[in-house]
Amino acid sequence: MSTTDQQAAAAWRVADLEQDQSWIFSLSDAAARQLARTVMAAYDPERPLFDYAREDFDLGPAWETIAAALQEAHHGRGVALVHGLPRADLSEDEFKLLNWAIGLYAGVARPQGKASQYISAVRDAGVDYRAASGRGYSSNAKLDFHVDGADIATLGCYNAAKSGGQSMISSSVLARQILMDERPDLAEIAHQDFYFSRQQEETEDEGPYYGQPLFDFADGRMFGKWNRNRVQSAQRIAGVPALTDQQRETMDVIDQILARPENMYTMYLKPGDLQIFNNHVTLHSRTEYVDFDRPEQKRLLFRLWLAPSDSVRLPETWWDFYRSVKPGSVRGGIRGHAHDAACKAFEARQASALGMTTDG
Ligand SMILES: [Fe+2]
Numbered sequence: 001m002s003t004t005d006q007q008a009a010a011a012w013r014v015a016d017l018e019q020d021q022s023w024i025f026s027l028s029d030a031a032a033r034q035l036a037r038t039v040m041a042a043y044d045p046e047r048p049l050f051d052y053a054r055e056d057f058d059l060g061p062a063w064e065t066i067a068a069a070l071q072e073a074h075h076g077r078g079v080a081l082v083h084g085l086p087r088a089d090l091s092e093d094e095f096k097l098l099n100w101a102i103g104l105y106a107g108v109a110r111p112q113g114k115a116s117q118y119i120s121a122v123r124d125a126g127v128d129y130r131a132a133s134g135r136g137y138s139s140n141a142k143l144d145f146h147v148d149g150a151d152i153a154t155l156g157c158y159n160a161a162k163s164g165g166q167s168m169i170s171s172s173v174l175a176r177q178i179l180m181d182e183r184p185d186l187a188e189i190a191h192q193d194f195y196f197s198r199q200q201e202e203t204e205d206e207g208p209y210y211g212q213p214l215f216d217f218a219d220g221r222m223f224g225k226w227n228r229n230r231v232q233s234a235q236r237i238a239g240v241p242a243l244t245d246q247q248r249e250t251m252d253v254i255d256q257i258l259a260r261p262e263n264m265y266t267m268y269l270k271p272g273d274l275q276i277f278n279n280h281v282t283l284h285s286r287t288e289y290v291d292f293d294r295p296e297q298k299r300l301l302f303r304l305w306l307a308p309s310d311s312v313r314l315p316e317t318w319w320d321f322y323r324s325v326k327p328g329s330v331r332g333g334i335r336g337h338a339h340d341a342a343c344k345a346f347e348a349r350q351a352s353a354l355g356m357t358t359d360g
Helices: 003-010 014-019 029-042 062-075 092-106 172-182 184-190 228-234 245-258 316-322 341-353
Strands: 024-026 079-083 120-122 152-159 167-171 193-197 209-213 215-218 221-224 265-267 274-278 282-286 300-307
Touching (some): 003 221, 029 062, 062 079, 062 092, 092 152, 092 300, 172 184, 172 221, 172 282, 193 228, 209 316, 228 245, 274 282
Parallel strands (some): 024 079
Antiparallel strands (some): 079 274, 120 300, 167 282, 193 209, 215 221
16 A cells, blocks of 8 residues: 555544444454464463563464454554454463464564553553553543554453443544644644653653654654643643643644544444554544453453554654654653563564564
């Protein structure tokens, strides 16, 4: 697909996703059974995730389907959904390993927060989303539209909520086009820096906040960045300029455009679903939810952040967060406070297996 075609595909409206559902994939029962078999054969509760390699898993015909979904999310519409991961056959830890195994094929997993974890269990841990160190994935709160901290994010659903937890997506490429048409004055503001808090997860060589425009371009492609919670949180950090009235209006209008019914696609993830986003062109959010009482039934997704080997060049303004804008480099993520030698060795090994550079 040419860059122009990709940009047009990524500027979808709800009607586009409904009319052409080629972004939704399904695994056959046989393919799902093989996934379950390879994960159960490899699973060892004593073995750290970093010790598994691609060769430990034969994903079989499922990989072709998942690879096509990753391609659609990365270089097509910016979003894809795969139905039919073998949820019923696998324990929570085995399902987590299945998500990890998919990640080993798909790219270099990126750390996701203060604990430098490379896979996150998305569940309600009672965290206050609006606190200075709050993160949405550990709360049951309604989330603002936002991007995650890597080129690609995958969410594998193990349990759905008792009620709520609806997943919403909206195209940032479309949102920018609408903003340009309706409010060119605010589009100009959106192309200038906003300040985002690192939510107290910064590593030693990073400040507590960083500046980044909400939209920028590289090699003819548009890149979007948005996270209201982090922008508001940064307002409490010394040294961050106060938001101007025009910036506040830009934030409100963008959120309003993203949530228009014709722009915001909604879905409920079911157990065994794998949702994939390209964070540069797709924003996501979810509604608040209520859990079942029994711990083993509570809403649970496993999230990976990935740097794929076939990534494209990022805008220079993305460097501060991503630490590299080079195509095909290991970039993005939140290295956090425990990014140690074991993390670095894993990244170097996986990068070399995929022919990727780690030199920024
Ligand atoms: Fe997210």
